[in-house]
Amino acid sequence: MEEKILKIKALKKVFGKNKVLKGIDFELAAGERVVVLGPSGSGKSTFLRCINRMEEPTSGEIYFHDTLITDKNIQKMRQDIGMVFQHFNLINNLTVMQNLTLAPVVLKLMKEEEAEKKARSLLRHIDLLDKAEAFPASLSGGQKQRIAIIRAMMMDPKVLLFDEPTSALDPESIGDVLSLIHEVADAGMTMMIVTHEMGFAREIASRVVFIDEGKIIEEGTPSEFFEHPKTPRVKEFLKKVL
Amino acid sequence: MDNFFNEIVELFTTPQYIDSMLHGFALTMQIAFFAIIIGLVLGTIIALIDTAKKSKWMFLPKLICKIYTTIIRGTPMALQLFIMFFVIFAIRGFPQVIIAVLAFGFNSAAYVSEVIRSGIQSVDGGQTEAGLALGLSRFTIFRKIVAPQAIKNIIPALGNEIITVIKETAIVSMVGLYDLNMAAKDIGSGQNMASYIVPMFTAALFYLAVVYIITFVIKCIEKRLRRSDRRI
Numbered sequence: 001m002e003e004k005i006l007k008i009k010a011l012k013k014v015f016g017k018n019k020v021l022k023g024i025d026f027e028l029a030a031g032e033r034v035v036v037l038g039p040s041g042s043g044k045s046t047f048l049r050c051i052n053r054m055e056e057p058t059s060g061e062i063y064f065h066d067t068l069i070t071d072k073n074i075q076k077m078r079q080d081i082g083m084v085f086q087h088f089n090l091i092n093n094l095t096v097m098q099n100l101t102l103a104p105v106v107l108k109l110m111k112e113e114e115a116e117k118k119a120r121s122l123l124r125h126i127d128l129l130d131k132a133e134a135f136p137a138s139l140s141g142g143q144k145q146r147i148a149i150i151r152a153m154m155m156d157p158k159v160l161l162f163d164e165p166t167s168a169l170d171p172e173s174i175g176d177v178l179s180l181i182h183e184v185a186d187a188g189m190t191m192m193i194v195t196h197e198m199g200f201a202r203e204i205a206s207r208v209v210f211i212d213e214g215k216i217i218e219e220g221t222p223s224e225f226f227e228h229p230k231t232p233r234v235k236e237f238l239k240k241v242l
Numbered sequence: 243m244d245n246f247f248n249e250i251v252e253l254f255t256t257p258q259y260i261d262s263m264l265h266g267f268a269l270t271m272q273i274a275f276f277a278i279i280i281g282l283v284l285g286t287i288i289a290l291i292d293t294a295k296k297s298k299w300m301f302l303p304k305l306i307c308k309i310y311t312t313i314i315r316g317t318p319m320a321l322q323l324f325i326m327f328f329v330i331f332a333i334r335g336f337p338q339v340i341i342a343v344l345a346f347g348f349n350s351a352a353y354v355s356e357v358i359r360s361g362i363q364s365v366d367g368g369q370t371e372a373g374l375a376l377g378l379s380r381f382t383i384f385r386k387i388v389a390p391q392a393i394k395n396i397i398p399a400l401g402n403e404i405i406t407v408i409k410e411t412a413i414v415s416m417v418g419l420y421d422l423n424m425a426a427k428d429i430g431s432g433q434n435m436a437s438y439i440v441p442m443f444t445a446a447l448f449y450l451a452v453v454y455i456i457t458f459v460i461k462c463i464e465k466r467l468r469r470s471d472r473r474i
Contacts, residue, residue, distance in 0.1 A: 089372035
């Protein structure tokens, strides 16, 4: 009965001789908030980036709403798969407003006035309406990331991928960004989050997935995962990070 | 000192001398202008091939571009000019000016391509990823995101390359073309003024004036482009 947004089968990714992902099977249902945890170098970011083909998978299949993602259809699919990056990746030669409206207008999803109206209401929501005409260079990291999040929201994605959204931020901005992600989650957005913020992971996740050495080692609800980890690897990991 | 002033007057009032000077200047400008056009067009094409996404279709074009820029940048301009004149275009009656334009154009293209390539690659790849993740095409990303930022890095270096080409055309005198450099030497020679100082300094001033004007124009363009960097 629950609708699967993503189905991933035997996903492998090799960089040169380095096997980063060694066969990942995974499904994501509508409304789920999956947090992907794991030590650095475990392949969790690569896993996320293979979903919207920021990295080309070496083998395996990824289905988005039962359609196999290929090189041919990925561009269209990406309109429904939003991504938020560790380094924000705002477009430097465009104002905040242009950053928000560029894709929906160029892709003819919205008229310009419509897009600007939506952008303004999102900006007002995150209290940055006064920055609409500013260029990214004048913004703080936290402001940039919150704008990057609403830029992804402009497309009304079916799923939002967060790739370490707070790893490049100072402690004070982290709170702002996390609370915005919480709001987006509360609005019912399906999301996958790669993060090192354990407290946040525990609060926001409906499911936790633990990856190590390119494989999913353990998954479960946050309370199962954090309070009753099954595998020794996760026990060891939690002992170090908590 | 009197003699010096007399020579200046002589150069600028003897129709034969001043005409030769202006003709030489016109030829220099002609060769430089068309060579720069060829350099910009060919250089841009090479840079786009060089920075294009790797694929099996792009392998051969990329390899050809690599070999081309390596050879051009690795050999002296004067030798390339000789090869063009005495090997490739050793055809009686073929217009010499065109050979010179091609020689300088092909040479400049290699340098222009490097300037443009590094300009494009200096735009942080994260912004391209952001564009891709939003579902934009590579073409749109190039046009709206990469190119506008690359141009800001490219313009100053391109200005340098234009100036270099203008000055480098002086070596066409080695294959007998009557450019500004050659004119100065000719007018100063024994059959004419029998003194090099005035014609050569005059030629230097001509070059300097052109380079100064181009530097000024480039500065103005840079200033305009930098407006989007303003921080509000």
